[in-house]
Amino acid sequence: MHQSRSKPRVNPATLTDLSLIDRPAAPCFLAPRGLPGSVSINGNAYQLEYHAIWQQDEGPAVIVGYRLTSRTGATYDLEVTPDGFIRCDCPDYLFRRQEVNGACKHGLALRKLLEDGVLAPPG
Numbered sequence: 001m002h003q004s005r006s007k008p009r010v011n012p013a014t015l016t017d018l019s020l021i022d023r024p025a026a027p028c029f030l031a032p033r034g035l036p037g038s039v040s041i042n043g044n045a046y047q048l049e050y051h052a053i054w055q056q057d058e059g060p061a062v063i064v065g066y067r068l069t070s071r072t073g074a075t076y077d078l079e080v081t082p083d084g085f086i087r088c089d090c091p092d093y094l095f096r097r098q099e100v101n102g103a104c105k106h107g108l109a110l111r112k113l114l115e116d117g118v119l120a121p122p123g
């Protein structure tokens, strides 16, 4: 039988609990950076903010991503790719999920918040 080196199996990340504590406000002219909200993911509280870019022509801010900040101060930047995948810069995503287009728990939480209409979508 042909022996091939297979990659170690990686179980999908799980989202056991997601609750919105405070809804973040999207960037606007009155609050150019938006206003942070907070969310609990699998029992851990995070600050949740939009990452937006303002155009030179004074059009509305373009949402390019989202940032989670843990209680310990660790920050995780997330973005939705054109293919609809959610990238994160946490170690779990970078070392385990990225290669298989999987999502970490932060990504799963973000997807749910976007699907539920809690967050404004990118763009």
Ligand SMILES: [Zn+2]
Binding pocket: 076, 088, 089, 090, 092, 093, 104, 105, 106, 107
């Ligand atoms: Zn992550």
